Amino acid sequence: MRCAHRNIAALGGQVHTGDLFTALPGGLRGRVGILAANVPYVPSEEIALLPAEARDHEPLVALDGGADGLDVxxxxxxxxxxxxAPGGCLLVETGRRQAPAAVAAFTAAGLRTRLAASDEGTPMW
Incomplete structure (x- = not known):
């Protein structure tokens, strides 16, 4: 969070820390143009299979997405x-095999989806 604050402070940006939306001021409701959420998406049972640099150095909360990786x-x-805001977009990253369930979650929330894959093939919404 300190790094994010340093990066946007000169531009008048704000950083809010907390559990997802609970950290945001209520005055932002309906006004966010771009919402980028770096959600954990590794299924709990697959954490041990991650490369050591991720598994051993990242906080578990940043990796563990629950049983199917999509809880958060x-x-x-x-x-x-x-x-x-009207016309605003939500950006998240998830694993390729989770794409159908992620689409279902977005659709159930009334959001339209568009899939983009990174050069490594990771779906991004």
Whole structure:
């Protein structure tokens, strides 16, 4: 968070720390143009299979996405529509095999989806 603050302070940006949307001021409801959420998406049972540099040096909360890896993504999808401005977008990254379930979560929340894959093939929404 300190790094994010340093990067945007000169531009008048703000950094809010907390559990997803609970950290945001209520005045932002319906006014967010771009919401980028770096959600954990590794299924709990697959954490041990990660490369050591991730598994041993990243906080578990940054990696563990629950049984199918989409627990936090579903929370973000459910709450994002209330924070996004008309025409606003939500950006998240997830694994390729999770794409159908992620699309279902976004659709259930009333969001339209568009899939973009990184050069490494990782889906990004």
């Amino acid at each position: 993504l579903r929370r973000v999808a459910a709450e994002a529509p209330g924070w996004l």
